[in-house]
Amino acid sequence: MVAGEASGDLLAGLLLEGLKARWPDLHTQGIGGPAMLAHGFESWWPQEKLAVRGYIEVLRHYPEIAGIRRQLKQRLIAQPPALFVGIDAPDFNLGLETDLREKGIKTVHFICPSIWAWRANRVDKIRAAADHVLCIFPFEPDLLAQHGISASYVGHPLANVIPMEPDKAAARSKLGLQDDDAVLALLPGSRASEIAYIGQRFFDAAALLLKERPGMRFLLPAVPAQRERLMAMARVSGLGQSIQVLAGQSHAALAACDVTLIASGTATLEAALFKRPMVIAYNMHPLSWRMMRRKQLQPWVGLPNILSHEFVVPELLQDAATPQALARSVLEWLDSPERIAGLQQRFEAMHHSLKRDTAQLATDAIEKVLES
Structure with a gap:
């Protein structure tokens, strides 16, 4: 294998x-x-x-x-x-x-x-x-x-691992979060190359959100090989005690969060199975981006959008993935509970089809x- x-x-x-x-x-x-x-x-x-x-x-x-x-x-x-x-x-x-x-x-x-x-x-x-x-x-x-x-x-194996109704309160309790905390999960990817291109933008977006919502909390699941690098980026952005770095535990972060800022990839499907609204972002070497775009057959990049055949969650890719745009898209979710409820219904139907x-x-x- x-x-x-x-x-x-x-x-x-x-x-x-x-x-x-x-x-x-x-x-x-x-x-x-x-x-x-x-x-x-x-x-x-x-x-x-x-x-x-x-x-x-x-x-x-x-x-x-x-x-x-x-x-x-x-x-x-x-x-x-x-x-x-x-x-x-x-x-x-x-x-x-x-x-x-x-x-x-x-x-x-x-x-x-x-x-x-x-x-x-x-x-x-x-x-x-x-x-x-x-x-x-x-x-x-x-x-x-x-x-x-x-x-x-x-x-999809993940559809059996992730519960149909994730226990948000239990996940928050385990992570020391309050029920009324506004929580964003940051998932900038697990590869060094992904983190190099998108990581700092995620943390800078989180810093902007913290200014807008001073009590906001951030969860950062980090694979061991990238932990120090990610923590350094978080320090540069001045997130201080507002960010909690987890040893892996991406599922715990997704279960506990209100919204996730997430790199395009399999993790976006995990977020959908957790019924969480998300902002999908990606950035790569400009030449790689141009080559990939020429071969793209559909307008969507994120798996939740591909499976839904429409943009049910925002995608901010390459130059569009600025910290300001990322932060703004996260705030739009936090301020739209009815929109989130509709999205969760769609994600539940998707979960059943994959289980x-x-x-x-x-x-x-x-x-x-x-x-x-």
């Missing part, structure tokens, strides 16, 4: 629960993070080595990443596993899966690359790479079937691949 970032690690950890239940003696290895390690996974390289996003950013790290993939391929071909499962990370995993499949190793790709949003040309790569694709959105298997790709809808026994369905599909 290979999971190249924090969101993939979480998904893989949930998948491993089902696999271990079906095959208690299963041995899993490759590249993974803490959620996978908790299930006895053996990681040959630190997951952070692959956690890079953006064309220019990847180019900087390409020699090391290519070297890891080359060594991993050689190791797997020399000692073939019963199955290789690539968890997302299509730029890394699809090429690896193709090479392994050509050597007779069966492959499953977990999470269909977003060919419906951008880079539709990837469909040929998927067909060559995967014996089967595990899809987390209900419309994807039919789309893949049109291109001759075997796939199953297994639901399946993912571990069971994924394990069933994997068993069929192994038996084929």
Whole structure:
């Protein structure tokens, strides 16, 4: 298995629960993070080595990443596993899966690359790479079937982990927050490259909000590798005692907050499942941005908007993601309880559509691949 970032690690950890239940003696290895390690996974390289996003950013790290993939391929071909499962990370995993499949190793790709949003040309790569694709959105298997790709809808694992009605009061109590506090969760991403481009804007927006609402509280879930960097940014913005830095605990932050200021990615879907209004923001190297925009097939970037087929939450991207604009959009949510109530109804319907026994369905599909 290979999971190249924090969101993939979480998904893989949930998948491993089902696999271990079906095959208690299963041995899993490759590249993974803490959620996978908790299930006895053996990681040959630190997951952070692959956690890079953006064309220019990847180019900087390409020699090391290519070297890891080359060594991993050689190791797997020399000692073939019963199955290789690539968890997302299509730029890394699809090429690896193709090479392994050509050597007779069966492959499953977990999470269909977003060919419906951008880079539709990837469909040929998927067909060559995967014996089967595990899809987390209900419309994807039919789309893949049109291109001759075997796939199953297994639901989104997070829809089973996140309660339909999150306990906001309990989450606040655990974090030492009062029921009447105005609370913003800051989620600027888990990758160093993401934080470099968007992090300071988030903290500067929080500083503006603090001036507008002096009693406001801020929650910052931080992965260990980025904790010091994020805390330094918070100090520069002068947030002082108003910000609470958490060791991970993004779900606790989302459960406790009123609104979240959040980087585009899987975390936006988590926020939707927590039924929280959000302001989605993203910024990357200008050249990476221009290249990505040319390949974008839909007007939305955030998953809640993509799944809703409209802008149900604001997206402030690239030059539009100024601290002033971010702060203003957060205040608009805080001042619009009726708008929030309508959004929560939509997010509840979305949650129901994504809630399946993912571990069971994924394990069933994997068993069929192994038996084929």
